[in-house]
Amino acid sequence: MKCLQCNSERIVMNVRAVDREQHHKHDLTLEVYENPDAWVFKGVHEGVLKGNVCADCGFVMFSLSVSDAQKLERHQK
Numbered sequence: 001m002k003c004l005q006c007n008s009e010r011i012v013m014n015v016r017a018v019d020r021e022q023h024h025k026h027d028l029t030l031e032v033y034e035n036p037d038a039w040v041f042k043g044v045h046e047g048v049l050k051g052n053v054c055a056d057c058g059f060v061m062f063s064l065s066v067s068d069a070q071k072l073e074r075h076q077k
């Protein structure tokens, strides 16, 4: 993998993207909904966001695992 901004190959891979709430930490996720207009059961499907960071310029490239990306593709209306 190369940096999209400076073309460096010094990439720190799969860095966890976290959100903090009080004393808890959560993985940042991307979500799609099977029934976006539903009141209760929306059918949420999520993929865990991973960051790949360039060690030369600091640029961050986000990605999902391929299996998570394909799961979102299957469930998106």
Ligand SMILES: [Zn+2]
Pocket (backbone or CB within 6 Å): 003, 004, 005, 006, 007, 008, 054, 055, 056, 057, 058, 059
């Ligand atoms: Zn870079």
